[in-house]
Amino acid sequence: MDNKTISACINLAACICGKDGIISKIEEDKIFELIAIEFPQITSQSFDAIMDDFFNSNYQIETYASHLKDESLHDFVLNLAEVSASADGLDFKENIALQKLRRLWSNQVDG
Secondary structure (H helix, E strand, O other): OOOHHHHHHHHHHHHHHHOOOOOHHHHHHHHHHHHHHHOOOHHHHHHHHHHHHHHHHOOOOHHHHHOOOOHHHHHHHHHHHHHHHOOOOOOOOHHHHHHHHHHHHHHHOOO
């Protein structure tokens, strides 16, 4: 899998995890754990670089979602985001963001 795809997955999960105002260490560790299972080629250094880029950006869910071109990864990313955001307790803002992403992707398929 190419780095842009891996980055898109991480950015979407981080965006959802951050909707409560902070991405906790527990959430970040969970994102890395699950990403490393799906994409074993990722290193902690490349993960950290992607996260640094995320923190230096100001994109919203819609932009990050548009960066993920591989529709076969939608279920993986939704699970990644939900499990990671739930690692420290799923906040209602994180839940709303998850629902928004589901609707975005559902509309792409339907519309």
